[in-house]
Amino acid sequence: EELRQLISKYMIRRNKKDVLPQLPPKQRIIVYLSVTKSERKIYDEEDREFELDILQGNKKKSEQIGHIAIMKKKAFEAKENACLTWIKEFIEYEGKLVVFIYHHKTYDDLMNKFGKIAVGVTGKTPTKQRQLMVDKFQNDEKIKLFVGQIEAAGVGLTLTKSHATCFIEFGKTPVQHLQAEDRVDRIGQEADNIQAYYLVLPDSVDVDAMETLNSHNSDISKVMDGKEVVMFDVNVDMSEDILKMYKKRKKLIKSS
Secondary structure, three states: HHHHHHHHOOOOOOHHHHHOOOOOOEEEEEEOOOOOHHHHHHHHHOOOOOOOOHOOOOOOOOOHHHHHHHHHHHHHHHHHHHHHHHHHHHHHOOEEEEEEEEEEEEEHHHHHHHHHHEEEEEEOOOOOHHHHHHHHHHHHOOOEEEEEEEHHHHOOOOOOOOOEEEEEOOOOOOHHHHHHHHHOOOOOOOOOOOEEEEEEEOOOOOHHHHHHHEEEEEEEHHHOOOOOOOOOOOOOOHHHHHHHHHHHOOOOOOEE
């Protein structure tokens, strides 16, 4: 509150809803996925090893932060089949969907599954082809799915033929998520409302990532707007704070 009072004299802030009131409201929805025992084991084995490493002091803090990337990969491996099923059902009942991923292997997996009805953009997609992929998604009714790597497709693209985004992996910063959500939240959107879905593996580093997104936004929204609003609008690397949330959730003795 003190910081807000100090900067309010020198700052004018305009929210998107104020300058583009014609856009529909946006809702964020966390979907907790159910997985099989064998799928859960993929994550839990790595989780136990990581927890022991922290408790026994086998890894320095920098190594622990680096290990978060491994935990994210394992979480996706465990929930991948559930994600594919959720996406398939959404397309069948709701129509076009924009899915954001982080790793290129995840992109390949999705294209192998939905290739006949999907287009996408990753860091490997030539610049000249990116708009072609967008145009196919926007104009071809046979194309139901757009798969975008968060850092490559999270800004600049207009994907308003869908009213929903879906995150099955997390980016590096909260602002990447906000920008990616806005690919469908642009002029030309005709839906009555839009959704941003986050597909989460329960009791995993996914939960820690969501808590980190909310925590960062809580602080910045209090400073900028004088109230707590979940909008993920902080451009900082989340890895260290995800590690903190992990330790907090696990009730590990060593402080971060």
